Amino acid sequence: MSVEASIREKLVEALHPTRLDVVNESHLHAGHRGSPGTGESHFRVLVVSSAFAGKSRVDRHRMVNDALAAELKGKVHALAIKAYAPGEAIG
Amino acid sequence: MSEQAVHDWIRKTVANSDVVLFMKGTQNFPQCGFSAQVAQILGHLGVTYKDVNVLEDMGIREGIKTFSNWPTIPQLYIKGEFVGGCDIIREMFQEGELQQLLDEKGVSHGKATLTA
Numbered sequence: 001m002s003v004e005a006s007i008r009e010k011l012v013e014a015l016h017p018t019r020l021d022v023v024n025e026s027h028l029h030a031g032h033r034g035s036p037g038t039g040e041s042h043f044r045v046l047v048v049s050s051a052f053a054g055k056s057r058v059d060r061h062r063m064v065n066d067a068l069a070a071e072l073k074g075k076v077h078a079l080a081i082k083a084y085a086p087g088e089a090i091g
Numbered sequence: 092m093s094e095q096a097v098h099d100w101i102r103k104t105v106a107n108s109d110v111v112l113f114m115k116g117t118q119n120f121p122q123c124g125f126s127a128q129v130a131q132i133l134g135h136l137g138v139t140y141k142d143v144n145v146l147e148d149m150g151i152r153e154g155i156k157t158f159s160n161w162p163t164i165p166q167l168y169i170k171g172e173f174v175g176g177c178d179i180i181r182e183m184f185q186e187g188e189l190q191q192l193l194d195e196k197g198v199s200h201g202k203a204t205l206t207a
Contacts, residue, residue, distance in 0.1 A: 057179045065162050072162040078125065079163065081178050091182070 003040040003075050007068060011047060014067035018086055019048040029078070041077040046090070053085040097154030105168040109198045110140035113155045114165040118142040125177040126165040132184045133167075137201020138193065170196045 001009075008022050023044040030037060045064065052060045060083035065072060072079065084090055092100070105111050110133070116122030118130045118140070133140055145152035145164055152164070159166055159173045167174045169192060174180065183189040193200050 057182065058173065058175055061176070061179060062160065069162070091185070 003071060004043070007043060007045065007071060007076075010067045010071075011045065011064065015047055015049040015051050015063065017047045017049040019046065021046040025080075036075070036077060038075060040075050043076060043078070044080040044082075046082040046084075048084045048086055048088075048090070050086055052083050055085075057083075092150045092154075094150075094154055094157065097150045098158050101151070101155060101158045104141070104143065105171045108141040109170055109196070110138055110193075111143060111168040112140055112165055113143045113145055113151070113168075115144070115146050117144050122146060123164070125163075128177050129165045129167060129180050132180060132189070136184075136190060136193070138198065169193065169198060 004022055004024050008020065011017060011020055011022075021044075024040065025042045025044055026039045029042045030039075047064060051063065055063070061081050064081050064083060065079070068076065068079065082090070112118070112126075112129060112133065114121060114123070114126035114130065116126055118134070121127035121130050130142070143151065143155075145155060155164070155166055156162055161173065161176060163176055165177055165180075167176075167180055174189075174192065175183070180189060183192070190200070
């Protein structure tokens with residue numbers, strides 16, 4: 001399974017999002033110092049989930065990071081996160 | 092250093108300076124785009140801060156992740172409290188919340204609170 005597919009699967013399972021965007025941005029970082037050049041290193045996710053309601057920013061990011069702990073320990077070098085509860089303005 | 096010793100060092104470091112940024116590179120020469128963004132925001136706000144270059148010490152690079160329960164670098168501490176990584180700091184800055192937090196914590200910064 002690709003890293004992108006496994007990110008998607010784990011976030012769906014953990015957070016039951018009503019919207020989930022997973023963007024592989026690895027190509028933008030190819031050749032940077034420290035970039036592993038695997039094409040599966042840098043991702044951006046946007047998650048809208050009722051699980052985030054009433055939670056602080058740090059808590060929301062921890063929920064995403066926890067769901068993707070294996071990926072972050074492995075191939076994923078950078079993960080940009082936007083996490084919203086339903087009804088919040090998406091910036 | 093053992094992980095315990097690293098955690099003790101980090102605890103002391105974040106207690107001894109009002110604002111500490113754990114980053115890749117230094118505030119004058121960031122070596123990662125995400126670290127650079129946070130350094131730029133702090134610079135823009137006129138905040139004086141201590142930078143810890145995690146690239147210089149593998150123990151700190153890994154230890155800060157377990158200390159904060161946060162898997163990525165950069166990490167910003169204000170008055171000993173973990174505030175967030177790059178995305179959170181940028182969002183807080185854009186919403187004016189970072190300036191507000193600095194004011195609440197009594198950390199002086201050069202710029203008046205900006206409206207978003």
